[in-house]
Amino acid sequence: MNKKEVREFIVVENKRLNKTNSLIRIKSQAELPKIMPGQFLNIDISNCKEIFLRRPFSVFEVDYANNIISILVKVLGRGSATLADIGTGEKLSAVFPLGKGFTMPDSNDKILLIGGGSGTAPMLFLAKESGLTPENVHILLGARSENDHIDISDYQQYGLIHYSTDDGSLGEKGFVTQHSVFQHNLKNFDKIYACGPDAMMKAVAKVAKEKNIFCEVSLENLMACGFGVCLCCIEPTTRGNLCVCTEGPVFNINELKWQI
Amino acid sequence: MNKKEVREFIVVENKRLNKTNSLIRIKSQAELPKIMPGQFLNIDISNCKEIFLRRPFSVFEVDYANNIISILVKVLGRGSATLADIGTGEKLSAVFPLGKGFTMPDSNDKILLIGGGSGTAPMLFLAKESGLTPENVHILLGARSENDHIDISDYQQYGLIHYSTDDGSLGEKGFVTQHSVFQHNLKNFDKIYACGPDAMMKAVAKVAKEKNIFCEVSLENLMACGFGVCLCCIEPTTRGNLCVCTEGPVFNINELKWQI
Amino acid sequence: MADLKVNIGNLELKNPVMTASGTSGFAEELNDFYDVSVLGAVLLKGITLKNRDGNPYPRMAETASGMLNAVGLQNKGVDYFIENIYPRIRKYQTNLIANINGSTVEDYIIVAEKVNELDDIAAVELNISCPNVKEGGMAFGISCPSAEAVTREVRNVCKKHLMVKLSPNVTDITEIAKAVEGQGADSVSLVNTFLGMAIDANKRKPLLSTVTGGLSGPAIKPIALRMVWQVHKAVKIPVVGMGGIMNATDAIEFMLAGASAVQVGTAIFKDPFIPVRIIEGINDYLNHHNFNAVADLIGNLEI
Amino acid sequence: MADLKVNIGNLELKNPVMTASGTSGFAEELNDFYDVSVLGAVLLKGITLKNRDGNPYPRMAETASGMLNAVGLQNKGVDYFIENIYPRIRKYQTNLIANINGSTVEDYIIVAEKVNELDDIAAVELNISCPNVKEGGMAFGISCPSAEAVTREVRNVCKKHLMVKLSPNVTDITEIAKAVEGQGADSVSLVNTFLGMAIDANKRKPLLSTVTGGLSGPAIKPIALRMVWQVHKAVKIPVVGMGGIMNATDAIEFMLAGASAVQVGTAIFKDPFIPVRIIEGINDYLNHHNFNAVADLIGNLEI
Numbered sequence A, B: 001m002n003k004k005e006v007r008e009f010i011v012v013e014n015k016r017l018n019k020t021n022s023l024i025r026i027k028s029q030a031e032l033p034k035i036m037p038g039q040f041l042n043i044d045i046s047n048c049k050e051i052f053l054r055r056p057f058s059v060f061e062v063d064y065a066n067n068i069i070s071i072l073v074k075v076l077g078r079g080s081a082t083l084a085d086i087g088t089g090e091k092l093s094a095v096f097p098l099g100k101g102f103t104m105p106d107s108n109d110k111i112l113l114i115g116g117g118s119g120t121a122p123m124l125f126l127a128k129e130s131g132l133t134p135e136n137v138h139i140l141l142g143a144r145s146e147n148d149h150i151d152i153s154d155y156q157q158y159g160l161i162h163y164s165t166d167d168g169s170l171g172e173k174g175f176v177t178q179h180s181v182f183q184h185n186l187k188n189f190d191k192i193y194a195c196g197p198d199a200m201m202k203a204v205a206k207v208a209k210e211k212n213i214f215c216e217v218s219l220e221n222l223m224a225c226g227f228g229v230c231l232c233c234i235e236p237t238t239r240g241n242l243c244v245c246t247e248g249p250v251f252n253i254n255e256l257k258w259q260i
Numbered sequence C, D: 001m002a003d004l005k006v007n008i009g010n011l012e013l014k015n016p017v018m019t020a021s022g023t024s025g026f027a028e029e030l031n032d033f034y035d036v037s038v039l040g041a042v043l044l045k046g047i048t049l050k051n052r053d054g055n056p057y058p059r060m061a062e063t064a065s066g067m068l069n070a071v072g073l074q075n076k077g078v079d080y081f082i083e084n085i086y087p088r089i090r091k092y093q094t095n096l097i098a099n100i101n102g103s104t105v106e107d108y109i110i111v112a113e114k115v116n117e118l119d120d121i122a123a124v125e126l127n128i129s130c131p132n133v134k135e136g137g138m139a140f141g142i143s144c145p146s147a148e149a150v151t152r153e154v155r156n157v158c159k160k161h162l163m164v165k166l167s168p169n170v171t172d173i174t175e176i177a178k179a180v181e182g183q184g185a186d187s188v189s190l191v192n193t194f195l196g197m198a199i200d201a202n203k204r205k206p207l208l209s210t211v212t213g214g215l216s217g218p219a220i221k222p223i224a225l226r227m228v229w230q231v232h233k234a235v236k237i238p239v240v241g242m243g244g245i246m247n248a249t250d251a252i253e254f255m256l257a258g259a260s261a262v263q264v265g266t267a268i269f270k271d272p273f274i275p276v277r278i279i280e281g282i283n284d285y286l287n288h289h290n291f292n293a294v295a296d297l298i299g300n301l302e303i
């Protein structure tokens, strides 16, 4: 296994993408180790008085040339709100790289990436790193409304982008599982990957299981340590209770004991 | 007694005066009540994760026209260090005005103001507000070395400034009580006021007591509430244990039970 | 506006937010900031039979999300209170509750008898849990027989609502709660402070003159909440909850755990307006979650 | 470099900094960050006779300057440990200490006997203070007779240094400490977590699947420090202190209060390097204050 570290980064950019999402780029002095899509950082939000533990965030992008890691932060509570306000030039300590990444697709695979809410980052990172031609990568993002979506037109070079919104204000109306790509073309995909709200992942997993399509999901269980010592983040699996932070966050849906 | 308030101010200036002292100006939207020299604010240092309670700081200057209060912050520990780094535009909550001020001098009094360390602010405020002609106000500031003194040449309009330093790098060498003003001319003064380290105030009080000169000191006992409800800040006096935050911080030395 | 009234037995409160004893003086200090009549009740600073100077300075040490105090019940005695303080504060349109203390059972009895005569004192909080006095105090509150004895004797003389304040420094707080309930307590309030200690590593000395002191503030909230929940299940009399309440959410958690009302203590040192904001915040919560009355929250936790 | 060696009875430590059980896995996870041989000792995750799944998710809730956990001793049982984990970790050049647990006294005895056979386990920490299991656990540690019984029985079979880990959820921790000392404990370690609770006010549900859990972190430090001080004065065997230690100053405070060594727990979740920095910080403190040896700090508090 890779050595893990606690490293201090400097915030080099913090861009508000919409009402609740920010893109934060952090730079390290030293070289970065190889980071896989699905892996995450555990970040010390040091000037939030109300929180005590670190907060986990998926890696969204890695710029190895400049030693920069990007994350997408969705404001959910006290810690994420403070992080979303961090200033350029401020220091940020992260424990990384944590967790195991996604099973990378085979070179002739056609894949569907489904993201929602705070689960968008690992999906886009996987799209970029998949090494597949854009036609074989479909990215389906769900949100409540157009305003909740972030602009990801950059990712057209890595895949075909589909949107769904609860109110129909962008892309197709309804949940991601009601989207035409999902409804009609699911059998075309060799692998499905999903990250987002529990209900979304379960809805995806249910159909993937029925149709017997390979499907991995990335879980966001509450964490204390992030590196396997506290046993707080466990998920019941066919191999017993496993730590999401070390054995995950990515799991094949066939391993999970979800009631779906 | 004056009504007390919890008010939100905006930091309009933060100037580093020397290695450990900063001048911070905070502005209120609303009009300021009359504040007396010796009174203080209890400040919420909201982005210092390590501290829980507010921290008391004396009022250094009041600009009633612009609703601005100034304080002098000497870095001592975690809270004062964070406060000294506060940025312009940031919010700052203060409970104020707290405590009772100094007994104001009579119009024909000659007074000696002795300040050291974090006790400088109330002395300078008193010099300014005394209403006396500059010849009748002597300001004696003590510090370890020239670098620990702040530049107070502005205050020449309010009084005669004397310095003492432990190493003789500015003014006379030695403690404030060894300074020539103190040694030779003490009997000329009708009132002595002092604020600073305990040892300094006690040395001043000892001599004032011997020579039977009116002398008030401003204490800096540890405080939890700052407005008289916790009884943590008490000082033994001839009237029993009194709260420094409500019955002080200014006390006549004859009231105090100091072993001097 | 939701219905914020709660009853603690025969004690009626306009809302469930009280300020805790030793953290709100004799109500006057808070009244310098706002009209204390908005509060459900004010618990007065602990009083004893005779004048007490309290413990020497330093009496306070800050800790992570909390503080230690070793005030030691400084007060001028019950007679001074009756002659000099009570006449000034009796006008406040809120429930004033006397927090009574003693080194011996006899002390408690005499203070309780004197308080009987004060029409504008709504209730008595029997403090058997002060960790900062050498005699009496917490010693009464950490064993069932002594808690029973003092409660029984005070109950015999006390004509007012009798709230017994429990110490958290025990193996099983429900045993003590049941013991005082058995002796006629009208309600229990919990928790008082936890016995703690702080050290100045550089000076190699304790930070408090008394070495140990009482821990309060958000640090203790999870333990206090657990105790309130346990006691609520164990007794039939109303429970008044406290320990680290800083905002309306905290207060609501205590009520869901079974408290009929709450006391706000250390939070007042951070901001004397916190009790007022908690009242407003509870009202907002009730509206947002479609409750008509705050009383509907009491013990309303889905397990 | 000051002399950092300390002896806990017959147990020699290169320095007084251990990592606490349940917060440092089986040492391997920390070894991903740095060489664990720099540590005085590593307390291994609690083991039981049989496989335990632990409690359902969610098992964790953040609190002010602390956290609640309700892990419930998830582990694969002592045999799995011996066959699969011990062979991998025995190579670490630090004292590995097994934290043993049981639902019954017999459980404890069998686990202790099995651990006897493991040459590279330096000592046994007898956990009679886990608040997160239905049977056994804390129940053993909160009454003198049961604490005595389990200590006596394990002492009878245990050939290693026997450290007994005490629960803080008691009225008088010195009574329990004296009880286990009387039955042959070589040392005591304290404190385990405080029983606490957290509630989601919006959902009106407990945040932990088990309703209550164990509170750890800086929030509990003042209480833990007081208990270490009391126990140090009450017993002759060495005391190992813990509870909210985040930095070298905290660790030094525990040693001044009477701890011969310390354990670092929850702090590791914030930063796995904290134990290493504490070792460095203690060394700096000793140099700065002109102490030759860390052992000079133990109980060196001026009252």
Ligand SMILES: Cc1cc2nc3c(=O)[nH]c(=O)nc-3n(C[C@H](O)[C@H](O)[C@H](O)COP(=O)(O)OP(=O)(O)OC[C@H]3O[C@@H](n4cnc5c(N)ncnc54)[C@H](O)[C@@H]3O)c2cc1C
Binding pocket: A040, A051, A055, A056, A057, A058, A059, A071, A072, A073, A074, A075, A076, A077, A078, A079, A080, A081, A118, A119, A121, A122, A219, A220, A221, A222, A223, A249
């Ligand atoms: C492996 C992993 C990767 C993640 N990647 C991202 C990412 O790329 N971008 C992103 O925006 N978010 C991500 N998250 C979620 C992120 O960690 C949480 O949103 C954040 O911790 C919330 O902290 P807070 O202080 O703002 O919320 P709090 O104020 O602590 O809590 C607000 C609410 O959120 C819930 N909550 C708190 N922490 C978590 C958590 N870890 N998981 C689920 N619910 C939680 C609380 O129960 C509470 O209801 C990830 C989480 C995990 C475990």
Ligand SMILES: Cc1cc2nc3c(=O)[nH]c(=O)nc-3n(C[C@H](O)[C@H](O)[C@H](O)COP(=O)(O)OP(=O)(O)OC[C@H]3O[C@@H](n4cnc5c(N)ncnc54)[C@H](O)[C@@H]3O)c2cc1C
Binding pocket: B040, B051, B055, B056, B057, B058, B059, B071, B072, B073, B074, B075, B076, B077, B078, B079, B080, B081, B118, B119, B121, B122, B219, B220, B221, B222, B223, B249
């Ligand atoms: C009425 C009053 C007026 C004051 N006016 C000023 C002022 O104008 N300018 C100024 O710079 N300072 C002033 N002080 C002192 C100032 O409040 C403390 O320096 C500050 O609280 C230290 O906080 P900290 O978090 O930096 O220190 P901490 O990290 O909390 O402690 C560092 C060290 O300082 C000691 N300490 C902490 N608080 C106090 C305190 N209130 N009094 C004495 N020692 C303390 C601690 O015991 C510790 O040894 C005043 C204090 C009082 C009571």
Ligand SMILES: Cc1cc2nc3c(=O)[nH]c(=O)nc-3n(C[C@H](O)[C@H](O)[C@H](O)COP(=O)(O)O)c2cc1C
Binding pocket: B230, B231, B232, C020, C021, C022, C023, C045, C046, C047, C069, C071, C073, C099, C127, C130, C165, C191, C192, C193, C215, C216, C217, C218, C220, C242, C243, C244, C245, C263, C264, C265, C266, C267
């Ligand atoms: C400085 C201080 C003084 C206190 N004095 C008393 C007292 O006189 N009588 C009493 O019953 N409790 C006293 N307490 C305890 C509080 O009333 C309350 O029980 C405790 O602080 C826990 O609540 P909190 O965390 O909200 O402060 C005191 C607490 C503090 C911090």
Ligand SMILES: Cc1cc2nc3c(=O)[nH]c(=O)nc-3n(C[C@H](O)[C@H](O)[C@H](O)COP(=O)(O)O)c2cc1C
Binding pocket: A230, A231, A232, D020, D021, D022, D023, D045, D046, D047, D069, D071, D073, D099, D127, D130, D165, D191, D192, D193, D215, D216, D217, D218, D220, D242, D243, D244, D245, D263, D264, D265, D266, D267
């Ligand atoms: C997540 C977690 C798991 C724990 N598991 C154990 C355990 O298995 N055995 C044990 O004796 N103590 C266990 N503890 C208690 C710690 O060892 C320690 O006693 C306690 O956390 C106080 O120290 P701290 O504040 O430094 O964490 C656990 C604590 C935490 C936070």
Ligand code: FES
Binding pocket: A222, A223, A224, A225, A226, A227, A228, A229, A230, A231, A232, A233, A234, A243, A244, A245, A246
């Ligand atoms: S978060 Fe600690 S084991 Fe996963």
Ligand code: FES
Binding pocket: B222, B223, B224, B225, B226, B227, B228, B229, B230, B231, B232, B233, B234, B243, B244, B245, B246
């Ligand atoms: S600081 Fe609370 S009474 Fe003075």
